[in-house]
Amino acid sequence: MDGNKIINTSIKPLFSYLEAAIKYRLAKELTGEIYLISELDLVDNDSYLAQFIKKNNLIKEDIILLLLSLIPQLDPSFLNSILTAFFPNGGEFPEFGGVKGKNHRGILPTAETALYILHGNDIEARLKGVTFIQLDSFLFNKKILSLEKVPVGEPKMSGKLLIDEEYLSLLTTGAILKPQLSQEFPASLIETKMEWEDLILKNKTIQEIQEIKIWLAHNETLMNEWNMGSILKPGYRVMFYGAPGTGKTLAAGLLGKETGRDVYRIDLSMVVSKYIGETEKNLSSLFDKAIHKNWILFFDEADSIFGKRTNVRDAHDKYANQEVSYLLQRIEAHPGLVILASNFKNNIDTAFTRRFHAMIEFEIPAHLERLKLWQNNLPKNIPLEAGVSLESLSKKYTITGANIVNVVHYTCLQTLAAGNTEIKESVILEGIKREYIKEGKTLS
Known part of the structure; x- marks a missing residue:
């Protein structure tokens, strides 16, 4: 120049x-x-x-x-x-x-x-x-x-x-203004400071997530340079299913972080309306706004709206089923990545599931995954009390990654409040007990 x-x-x-x-x-x-x-x-x-x-x-x-x-x-x-x-x-x-x-x-x-x-x-x-x-x-x-x-x-x-x-x-x-959660835009941005190594999953789940990365990386070439747009439907539809706290939301956030895409979590309580036609209107506005934005749409607790359609007994059932059909049409036509998350696979209507490109299970972590989670999340600069065995904790207590993060959070705060210079096993066990109680379980 x-x-x-x-x-x-x-x-x-x-x-x-x-x-x-x-x-x-x-x-x-x-x-x-x-x-x-x-x-x-x-x-x-x-x-x-x-x-x-x-x-x-x-x-x-x-x-x-x-x-x-x-x-x-x-x-x-x-x-x-x-x-x-x-x-x-x-x-x-x-x-x-x-x-x-x-x-x-x-x-x-x-x-x-x-x-x-x-x-x-x-x-x-x-x-x-x-x-x-x-x-x-x-x-x-x-x-x-x-x-x-x-x-x-x-x-x-x-x-x-x-x-x-x-x-x-x-x-x-020159700055991109991110849309804020509102009645007109019923979605909020998912952001994370974590990395893929923080998400401890079974190898099968990791490999299936890799397939999503491949689509995100190569879809433009596939549809445009390879001229597959007339044969393949636009977009990519995935279902994440598994118990709460197993990493579904974090996985969606990391996919966005790695590919430079914004991930929006749809607040279904703001989408669903008791007034006939309003649900379609709310979702139409969301999809219209997202269609050219290269966003990832994440429908959490999707079975609350994408669940099994009912037999028509009255006008309410009729319009509820129309809402499901409308959602199916919009998701199938959307050119981007849509992730539906559910705690239970069987809650989702089969009319949706057969249209997914992938169904990815997020299982409750097994012993070795739990051990990695304990090791990754406990603070590195504060020692454990003598006799604390993460191996033993991992084998004995079947809890999720989210549970472990909650236990670590509780344990660190209690350690600081007590002025201790090491993390005591009794405090860790109290944190685990609190997580069990929240979920209606008994600590053995």
Whole structure:
């Protein structure tokens, strides 16, 4: 690169281009004059917005749509100022589209606004513009932009242009804004500081998880370069099953960590609704948001919603079964990795299980796995009391990895509180007893 070359990181040139495009259209339609407009030159512009446009080779139509969706966020008076110059006495101008918000005092652009800027009052050209938005737009196909739904009977193109919140943050600050758990987004991000060596599993389980890694690494090549997209269904569907605390959630988190993918755990209590149709709506919103995000979706305690369908006895059963069928359709169509986790394999409807690519059992750790868990989780710089045998503890007490972590947590705190310089066996045994009691078991 030329050392004297100046790289511009300002987004102002992009919005100057939008302003010129609007003035060009208004002047041509209202006065017949031709307003001079230069081509958008982004060669030396390295702003986040310019980088995105160049990376994805956006054409003029998508550039205008993108800039329009951003401008209310950055310059609320932008559109009003331009229109005021052409209509100094005010008045209605329905051709331009746009709506007023509840709090926003400026014009919120709609698809009609974009159609006017791009095609004016040329009906044939506007029809092609509508087709572009509905079928051909990169931004709409990737769910980066969307149109707000309008009341029944009103033109679809009168819906507000909406930009995905994560992309709004990415294009303006360079940072990806992670969606937060809410009624509109019933999922939370799974993050872990642990590594694969912290997850102690049987070799069979490890080998089956390796198959998921292979899919994550090679799916793009398989579907695109090998042209298998017309033969194979998109996505990869896996079921993790086994007792609580055996590592199902941690395995999902580690898959995401290793491959650089976000893992979202779906809160089914927020998804399932007693109101007819609301469950489908909640899940539809989630899948629509995830479809182009390369996320891993993790449905914990999946049998609560993906469980066996009932015989139809009343209207409630009918709609409950419709919800299951809808979920099956969305999961099968989803192009990413979907993991369903259940404590009991037999609780899941066979209509789902036969569609899984893999069914992976997370067994309660055996003696040798428990020994590794004790060794990995106990603090390395605090000695054990003389006579403490991890080998003996591992053989005698059948507990899960999560139980062992809880026991270690309890033991460390009690050791610190007592001011001891070593970990006593009696404290470890008390911690194990507490775990047994929680699960309704008796410590022998």
